[in-house]
Amino acid sequence: MARIFITGIGIITSLGESPDENRIALKQGKCGITDLELVQTRYAGKIPFGEIKIETETLKNQLKATESGVTRTSLLALHALEQAINDAKLSASKISSSETAFINATTVGGMCLTDELYKDSNKLSIKSSYLSSYDFGSVAIYLQQRYQIGGIVNTINTACSSSANAIMYGARLIKNGYAKRVIVGGTDSIAKFTLNGFNSLMILSPETCKPFDNNRNGLNLGEGAAYLVLEAEETCKSKKIYAELTGFANTNDAFHPSSLSSEGDGPFLAMKNTLDVANLTPFKIDFINAHGTGTENNDEVESRAMLRLFNEVPSFASTKSNIGHTLGASGAIEAVYSVLNIMHQEIYPNLGFENPIESTKLVPVLSYSKKEISHVLSNSFGFGGNCSSLLFSKI
Amino acid sequence: MLYIHSTSCISAQHTFDDVNLVVLNPVEENKLLAVEPNSNQIPNAVLRRMGKAVRMGIKAALSIVNNQSELKGIIIGTANGGMEDCIKFLNQIIVYDEGTLTPTNFVQSTANNIASQIGLFTANKNYNITHVHRGLAFENAVIDAMMLIKEHPLDNYLLGGVDEISTYNYNISLLDGLYKNEEVKNNNLYEIETAGSVAGEGAAMFLVNGKKQNSLATLRAIQTIHATDEKIIASNLKDFLASHLADGEKLDLFLSGENGDCRLNKYTKITEKIADTTTLRYKHLTGEFPTASALSLWFACNFIENKKVPNNMVKTGSIPTEINTMLIYNNYNGIQHSFMLVNR
Known part of the structure; x- marks a missing residue:
């Protein structure tokens, strides 16, 4: 089966608008979680968010996306996708080839327009310009039309593991001969809908989240987008290659719609099966980009699952304390961060940690350091028990 | 390529227990609401909390996954x-101005809830995924299943498509021009030369694997296209048929x-015109919705299994005595198109 190489990356988060800006902020241990400025909600100023401080109208102008009905979720996607395809030097004719696929992930789609959606769905006003922009597919359909992407186009929503699954599906398209190159990733913007949803579950922290800390008290929502260009080995012989995608797995915890089982079967199996696909022993893993949301449930279960799989748990950290939980974008954002770990042979600190969880005693990476990195495992676990892991390797 | 071993379908018509495609339930207020079967597999207290899409999905799924060997994936x-x-x-x-809200609707609303509830009910810890790409959500699930079967030919997978009519998406799609403004019936849907269709909903589930033996039908090939120019659709269809039909092989039916x-x-x-065979249509039975193509695949399997086609579905041509090869074409709002080639 074809080897899958990463030849382009693009990203926008509350830490920065490019891979370089994100890397500098990660090295410095910067936190992009702040009071809300751009979303109208009664929680602005009360709960912090990983908000990107660029207004939607500004994004539209910057990206020349002045068509009607384009949402913030699509604009963040467009920003990151354009970077990724430029980075991989994909020409317009390559993009429109039937051998180029595009797999997107989003859990918010056009629902960032909560108030407009309320009016349109209850027929409370004359129709808005967003009628075909609310659903999940709207983002990928917009980008397909804008770039005339010629191959398979898809959108995946498995809650917080969505874009890890988009990356996996894209890689499998190449391995099975359905595509030669794929643009994969995810996007989500902060929506009144999701922030109230997570708030009703009482898992939003009133302060900056503290992944893997004993006194963690919930997650912060963030927004962002990231895309990667994956290519079959044969098509990128003369290209720069950042890393190889060597393993992936998708499992289900099959325990509860919105929390993980105490033994973490889903997370354990996702990590274990990923190593099996790559034919690697746990001992070979140099670093884990943990899901680490900062909730009571996730961090303890993820810790237990790591302890089950690894005799000695490798260095690990969560970047949720830098940018918040970006939901459908998080798997792709963390894939880009994993690629940065490999490209620069370095690891970034997990912010907000003071004391280890009593029952597991695991301590994440607490400071920036150079480190020899051959294999990075990246975890994404979501509601509905949807667990996925990806493995990135130095070539 | 994948082999279909059992199927189930919940729709506005009699497609679940005693299948009857001759006596039709009527379109009411331009909607074809799915008839939900009773279920004794799921406690009522649990069913009450679920929305209709989840109920349809899980009832259709459980009716074919029980007593089956372990599923290696839910797609x-x-x-x-x-x-x-x-x-x-x-x-x-x-309404409550972001006050204290109950999370039930939020948790039930996540798109992956159907697949994850099926995973919960069957205690299935394997591959579990939800494709949400509007009018090609089911087709991408099919491609996913085909890849899994190529990777693991002996394993069983559950493949399905589900969508519901809610008051709200009906309003949005009506405003967006997807449904007709004038009232139509099952028997004049295709005659009224206006924009829009009627709303539909349903769930179709398929137990699939890579084993030909004892299979009901074969899904030989699939193609998806994003385009609005009908000439692109035509040239793609010609290529699709040329590369997948054997020399001299003819289509017995075209399901449009x-x-x-x-x-x-x-x-x-x-x-x-390209299919050049007996043309059938089904949306006067199901209504229009983004995953209606899942139901079209169920119809194809039903025709192959029962060797009959109801007259109300025939648009042109005569019903062949042998049904071996069928082409299914679907498009959603003229933007997303798909072809599926189904065989006995």
Whole structure:
């Protein structure tokens, strides 16, 4: 089966608008979680968010996306996708080839327009310009039309593991001969809908989240987008290659719609099966980009699952304390961060940690350091028990 | 390529227990609401909390996965998942001005809820995914299943497509021009030369693997296209048939996604001409929705299994004595198109 190489990356988060800006902020241990400025909600100023401080109208102008009905979720996607395809030097004719696929992930789609959606769905006003922009597919359909992407186009929503699954599906398209190159990733913007949803579950922290800390008290929502260009080995012989995608797995915890089982079967199996696909022993893993949301449930279960799989748990950290939980974008954002770990042979600190969880005693990476990195495992676990892991390797 | 071993379908028609495609339930107020079967597999207290998409999905799934050897994956296509719960939660946000809200609707509204509830009910810890790419959500689930089967030919997978009509997505799609303004019936949907179709909903599930023996039908090939120019659809269809039909092999039936929207006739006309065989249509039975193509695959399996086609579905041509090879064409709102080639 074809080897899958990463030849382009693009990203926008509350830490920065490019891979370089994100890397500098990660090295410095910067936190992009702040009071809300751009979303109208009664929680602005009360709960912090990983908000990107660029207004939607500004994004539209910057990206020349002045068509009607384009949402913030699509604009963040467009920003990151354009970077990724430029980075991989994909020409317009390559993009429109039937051998180029595009797999997107989003859990918010056009629902960032909560108030407009309320009016349109209850027929409370004359129709808005967003009628075909609310659903999940709207983002990928917009980008397909804008770039005339010629191959398979898809959108995946498995809650917080969505874009890890988009990356996996894209890689499998190449391995099975359905595509030669794929643009994969995810996007989500902060929506009144999701922030109230997570708030009703009482898992939003009133302060900056503290992944893997004993006194963690919930997650912060963030927004962002990231895309990667994956290519079959044969098509990128003369290209720069950042890393190889060597393993992936998708499992289900099959325990509860919105929390993980105490033994973490889903997370354990996702990590274990990923190593099996790559034919690697746990001992070979140099670093884990943990899901680490900062909730009571996730961090303890993820810790237990790591302890089950690894005799000695490798260095690990969560970047949720830098940018918040970006939901459908998080798997792709963390894939880009994993690629940065490999490209620069370095690891970034997990912010907000003071004391280890009593029952597991695991301590994440607490400071920036150079480190020899051959294999990075990246975890994404979501509601509905949807667990996925990806493995990135130095070539 | 994948082999279909059992199927189930919940729709506005008699497609679940005693299948009857001759006596039709009527379109009411331009909607074809799915008839939900009773279920003794799921406690009522649990069912009450679920939205209709989840109920349809899980009832259709459980009717074919029970007593089967372990599923290695649950692969669902749904454009919207639990839209009704989604907007109920949204309405709470606005009405209570973001006050203290109950999370039930939020948790039920996530699009992956159908696949994850099936995983929960069957205690299945394997591959579990939800494709949500609007009018190609089910088709991407099919591609996913085909890849899994190529990777693991002996394993069983559950493949399905589900979507519901909620008051809200009906309003949005009506405003967007997807449904007709004038009232139509099952028997004049295709005759009224206006824009829009009628709303539909349903769930179709398939137990699939790589084993030909004892299979009901074969899904030989699939192709998806994003385009609006009918000439692109036509040239793709010609290539698709040329590369997948054997020399001299003819199509016995063409199952068209025609939905009564006059703006989309150009696509169904040109594909019908290329297929050059008896043309059937089904959206007067199911209504239009993004994963209606899942139901079209169920119809194809039903025709192959029972060697019969109801007269109300025939548009042109005569019903062949042997049904071996069928082409299914669908498009959603003229933007997303798909071909599926189904065999006995």
